[in-house]
Amino acid sequence: MADKSDLVLDVKNLKTVFFTNSGLFKAVDDVSFTVKRGETLAIVGESGCGKSVTALSLMRLVPDPPGRIVGGSVTLEGTELLALDESEMRAVRGNRISMIFQEPMTSLNPVMRIGDQIVEAVRLHRAMPAREARDIAVEMLRLVRIPEPARRAREYPHQLSGGMRQRAMIAMALACRPALLIADEPTTALDVTIQAQILALILDLQKELGTGLVLITHDLGVVAQTAQRVIVMYAGKKVEEATVEALFADPKHPYTRGLMASIPAVPASGVPVQARLNEIPGTVPSLVRLPKGCAFAPRCKLAIKRCEAEYPPLEDWGGGHLAACWRAAEVAEVA
Amino acid sequence: MTEALLEVTDLKKHYPVRAGVLRRQVGTVHAVDGVSFSVHTGETLGLVGESGCGKSTVARSVLRLVEPTSGQIRLDGEDITRLSKTALRPHRRSMQIVFQDPFASLNPRMAAGDIVGEPLTVHGLASGKELEARTAKLFEQVGLRPDQMRNFPHQFSGGQRQRICIARALALGPRLIVCDEPVSALDVSIQAQVINLLIDLQKAHGFSYLFIAHDLAVVAHISHRVAVMYLGRIVEIAGKDELFRNPRHPYTQALLASVPVANPFAKKLAPLVDGDVPSPVNPPSGCAFHTRCRFAIERCKTERPALVDAGGGHQVACLLNEGTGRSQ
Amino acid sequence: MLAYLVRRLFLMLVTLFGISVVIFFLLRVVPGNIVDILFAAAGYVDPADKANLEKELGIDQPLVVQYWHWISGFLRGDFGYSYVSEKPALQEILPRIPITARLAGLALLFSASIGIPLGVISAVKQGTRLDYALRVVSLSGLSLPSFWLGLLILTASVAMFNQMPIFNPNPQTWLEAFATYAVPAAAVGFRSAALTMRITRSSMLEVLRQDYIRTARAKGASDAAVNYKHALKNAILPVITVIGIEAAFLIGGLIVTETVFNIPGVARFLVEAIRWRDYPIVQNLVMLIAVVVVSANFIVDMLYAVFDPRIRYTD
Amino acid sequence: GGPKQGGILRMYHRDSPGNASIHEGATYSLNVPFMPVFNNLVIYKQDEAQNRMDNIIPELAESWAWVNDNKTLTFKLRPGVKWHDGKPFTSADVKCTFDMLMGKSQQKFRQNPRKTWYEQVNDVSTNGDLEVSFNLKRPQPSLLALLASGYTPVYPCHVSPGDMRTHPIGTGPFKFVEFKANESIKLTRNPDYWREGRPYLDGIEFTIIPNRSTAILAFVAGKFDMAFPTEVSIPLLKDVKSQAPKAVCVVEPNNVATNIIVNSSAPPFDNIDIRRAMALSLDRKAFISIMFEGQGDVGGTMLPPPNGLWGMPKEMLESIPGYGPDVNANREEARKLMQKAGYGPDKHLAVKVSTRNIPVYRDPAVILIDQLKSIYIDGELDVVETANWFPKIARKDYMLGLNLTGNAVDDPDQSFYENYSCGSERNYTNYCNKEIEKLFDVQSQETDVNKRKKMVWDIDKKLQEDVARPIIFHARTGSCWQPYVKGVTVMSNSSYNGYRYEDVWMDK
Amino acid sequence: MAAIDYDLELRRAGAHATGGWRRVLYLAQRHVLGAAGLIIMTLFVLTAIFADFIARYDPLTIDAARALARPSLAHWMGTDSFGRDVFSRIIHGARISLAVGIGSTALGGTIGVIVGLTSGYLSGWVDLVFQRVSDILQALPLLVLALIMTAALGPSLPNVIIAIAIPLIPTVSRVIRANTLALRELPFIEAAKSIGMSEVRIALRHVLPNTLAPLIVLATAQLGSTILTEASLSFLGLGIPEPYPSWGRMLSESAAEYVRTAPWLVIFPGIAISLAVFGANLFGDALRDILDPRQRG
Ligand SMILES: Nc1ncnc2c1ncn2[C@@H]1O[C@H](COP(=O)(O)OP(=O)(O)OP(=O)(O)O)[C@@H](O)[C@H]1O
């Protein structure tokens, strides 16, 4: 794999579970991945497969109870995060590792001015006078291209449009120039024209600061346009990992393949419109009562006996293309 | 196509904005500001546009769930714009709505079966055994198991909830179903399930849909015609193929160009337009899009373009398109 | 600002007018009047004397006329004379107001300064022993009848210090003033502190699960900053509402406390006045209390806007 | 040592009197704080517990004499006495006062509860500034007793009754300073008091504390020199003794009779049998045991001896139906009467027992209801707010009422005429027996005390037998003060007459 | 990483208690205080129902001979100055106090709900009128109202219940109204409208059930406070009159005279009141936690 010194984040065998009244919920089950400086890693997967919990685990913000990180290691720039005590972790959060949450409206404190929220993030980690921090905040707002940043900094979240709020979140996350940025569905609520702007912005800043980026999304179009590497999750497990090109060109896992097939395409000139979309039949199994073998087996057209009995290991299919499927080799032909 | 089932003419809906600690009206949200379109029997009209541009308001006005400020709504030739609540009730049977947020539009304290059967009860169409049978049939129709009738909304997945909403809408055998972003909350595989269901139902029963979404690809798959809204107005409306092949309004073009293509080898994402969507309280003068439009000319700032036919039923509201038709 | 205030003021006037009508007619629906009571105290009834007296006090006139007399006087600031003491009603009422106001203010202060922090702690530590302990203690405050709590305090202080924190109209030292007001205020405040704590806890529990709290943590903010700077400010609205309602109910609670601690405030005075059917006192006092309550509601509404920038009274 | 000058006597007051005018009230809530402001013509000796004709002493009068066949009572007035506002006191003031009490003057009291006391007075005449005569219709020796009551102060002519209600002016040992309703009453020493060297105290301060527990606690904690006289109940007395063992406490009858008023003008109590049965059912000892832990008196209308002067001797008392010692036998008889009237174990008589919503009224009513159960009467308590009590009684809107009757002076004239004469406003039951009324007059004119006693006993007995207003018991109550308070005398046959406080001093 | 006891954690989360009794037991464990509250309340209700069987003496029979007896085997909680058995009076008092608590909460709550629902749902002038009325009710001090009520009608059980219930109306209706206003905007209400449902039906079938959770919490809190209010009224002489043995009157009457000489007369009614109020509030708190959807594991 990559050169060690270049690694920003190294996640090994991360396990996060929820202890719920309906049973043990393995939201993240043995997930490993790495992020290099300046690299974008996308995480995709069906709704509820554990993407957000993975992200929260990295920040050690999984709600406890009911959640708990029960195993694995998260190494950020050589520091084992899971071994830090709470106050040490606080020094890391927002400083070396930041997160942009899914919902910009509910993720900003409604009763604090935008500027103050950014100032807070700065001053928590950099000892500096309030005035200086305010200047940084305005500067950050300018950086995310909010017009009239000085005025906006004095406004409250509800006075900003959705797109601007999302930008303010980004400004806040980047205020301390973190080594790693986690963006959890940063554009879901936005119209595609705005989405394009925001994504472009994140990528620009990433390039400028050399930040590692973990991008969580269900929009494969976004993945294709932004990420270098992708991991696909299904029912709490990583089922496939590859460079973005390899994944789109040659998905090894039937679930990935199914996802790809479900994407409705915008008919560019000449492309005939298909009236019916491909779908993956069935639904995601409950994370409590996971089948013994491959969790996707019940919905998989390629499933064989073995799939129901044994969980397939992640195998490398060359060039770091990992997939967990007994029939990964045949997927392309059979499907 | 046959004659219009739904005809909306110059629909306007303004909300007053009262601001400051005083309650004085400081402005008006021009949520919908003069929208006209029609939907024919067996046809799907797609409606796309930025979040907050007034799509849901159109949808709810059509069903008279909000009172339009002005304009006319004709259902099957009859003007229902000013009907009283009671007079409207029989018409409710011919049009139904599937709401944007499936979970929020289901009463969390009612069993799914009761939710779907309720329209029948309310209109006195069925009761007792018959009610149960008909509800069960509806469940099957949308691909749910009748044994799930006793479950509560929170026990269903997103896609399933969406189906419950659809089943409820189908219960009265409406001719028009307004679908307000029925798939925006879903991921692609579930989204595909719902779209397919709607298409199947239309084929089987000849429903008409007013289909609202912000995902152009989804709209492309289900619609016969597509209307594009920007800030309370329709800026372009055309047959689906025509619109996607030949978008004439700069906003439509930007939308289409901004859709990220699920192909890492294709050209990288580059925002075509800059700036935020302006507020509907103080819409820009002239053409509302001129603040973000790459092609804007001086006239756009002062003159509001009308929706004009650029040929073949392809209507567009852009000054650059007048007469000739192309902006690029 | 002005338009909103005018509208609010108008609604307040409507409410006050309603209250004036209600209290006026309620008082007259109640059987027995001051004359009956005076004769009861004297132990006999003389119909001729009674008629004379009723005439003298003007309570023989038609109700509408009486109402007009009162309300027009009230608006002019002429509160009439107490039937019992025969002194100007205002002169009877005014000196008692600061006493009750001080008590109520202190009680609210007590309630807020104890209830809010404890509520926050209990919410943050939800389900822990600390949460349980705090709730048991505060609920025990809620479970004691206030006269009983007051008597306990008095009895205990006599038994332990042979001292009695009884009302002293002219406290000489700070300590005396403190004892005069603080102890009874604490007796009342304990109860409403418990309520404040429950509401704070409940409201904090809502807020603590909001996304922006997670955002604050993600910034690396300390627990204290998260709890007090981010959460509490968002959770405070229902607490303010309840404190506002409490402020109104406090008058009720104070009747008992003023009785137990023998404080000559308006609350006990009101009870006495009702007993004596001293219409001028009751009517005017109720109106003054109503003005306070209505203003408290107004202040609460204004505080909403202070604490929550989203609230701009758009509807 | 001898009495010391100085100090302010701090006392708590049980409730706020409606006004400050003794003549317009009928409660000792008024007498206690305002008696010190005034003087009477004559007064019961303040340092003797029992009020008797022979311990009446001069006050504003220097001397008095019965003349004109005992039909005129003449007083020689004390010269040089000044009202608190500096005006001289003269016979005109006396005439004014009594004319007003008799309803003869221009100025009127708002209410005049003791008008009947002067029924036999034709007029009051003056002879110069220092002599005044009461001219009677017929001899009434007890007029002097009435004049010696704390209820009979002399008011100044030049102050209107209205002013007397808010700011009383007297000639007494203490001057009125202020009265804050529900809060306090303050009196200060009258430096120009006609009696040399009196009063000892610099002033008296009453703090009004209606809540008894608070008041007693404050007394125990030393906040007060004296508890409100005759307001310490027997259970509280124990409490005081345990907490403040040094406090001086006495228990005396207060000449307040707890009685049942019976509405004999309507069924069922128009039936004398049922009235008698009710009277027979009473277990007076039980009342006394519960209410006073045994320390109360059984008697008729007049306070029983030894404290009372006029009460029937024990043997005579026990011969009255219902007073006999064997309660069970009485009740057996009562049940027979009830059965005669048509009631029995299967047919109970439902009765409402009305009373005021004050513990001293309510508690005996509860006991009464319990006792009535034994004779097939199901009583239901009907508590009435003070404001509605007299109107209700006046309307005859009750069956049985439980009432308290306080007697200002231990004299038959006062209680007979007030409570049992046909037209009296305080005769709530409208009991009217012309023959007995004649006897009232006869005893009233009798100057030989022993003869009069016999007459009074017979009348009392008859009244009880008629079950007009059965007397249940005569209460006793406690009074407490700190050991350093000296010169306090608690009257043992009245709670209205002993509060001049000019002899009280503090050994501090 | 420390070893994690999965079983223990799961048990703590209630995974082993999914249905029926096990679930109840689990909730009781999770909400110890709430369970305690529920048990207290249940005991009191049972006591009230079976008072006649539990009480060992008639609560009203007076017996001078045994007045002020200390607690003993014969009289578990002693006797009062009338010689009435305190234990029996407390048992029977449960009826009165619960009647006051439940009665006035139910009365005030029901009217409050109707007013709040109508007001919030219909809005317009109905709302305006109802709101002003509740403003007026709110501005009249509770005890003033109670004083006037009892003065006008005499202090009887129903009158006390009504007097206590009236001030509840504005509180409840405010909460319900606010909730209704919020609910009214929710899509499922619009959905109900879109199928042509009548307003009344919407209010009853859709709005009301969704306001139930805050209502239950409010009601349990009020239940406690009404019992206290009755005690305060008794203290002012306006409570339930004799002969009904209400806890409030038992406490307030003996508090004055017997705190030291016969403390059992004060302690036991005091405990009864505090326990009942305590129980209702604890239970209310727990209900709030349980009904909070985000609380469910
Ligand atoms: N607080 C919680 N308590 C219990 N279960 C939880 C909690 N938070 C998340 N989960 C469960 O963990 C699983 C993973 O959730 P997660 O939010 O990571 O999904 P996701 O992949 O981000 O989905 P989406 O695309 O919908 O955001 C889900 O099934 C969810 O139900």
Ligand SMILES: Nc1ncnc2c1ncn2[C@@H]1O[C@H](COP(=O)(O)OP(=O)(O)OP(=O)(O)O)[C@@H](O)[C@H]1O
């Ligand atoms: N009740 C209302 N009062 C005031 N303004 C409203 C109201 N409802 C909607 N609006 C405003 O009207 C405009 C159009 O809203 P609408 O919900 O129709 O948008 P939309 O196109 O459906 O958006 P989305 O894609 O987010 O659903 C928005 O600016 C919105 O804020």
Ligand SMILES: [Mg+2]
């Ligand atoms: Mg997520």
Ligand SMILES: [Mg+2]
């Ligand atoms: Mg919408």
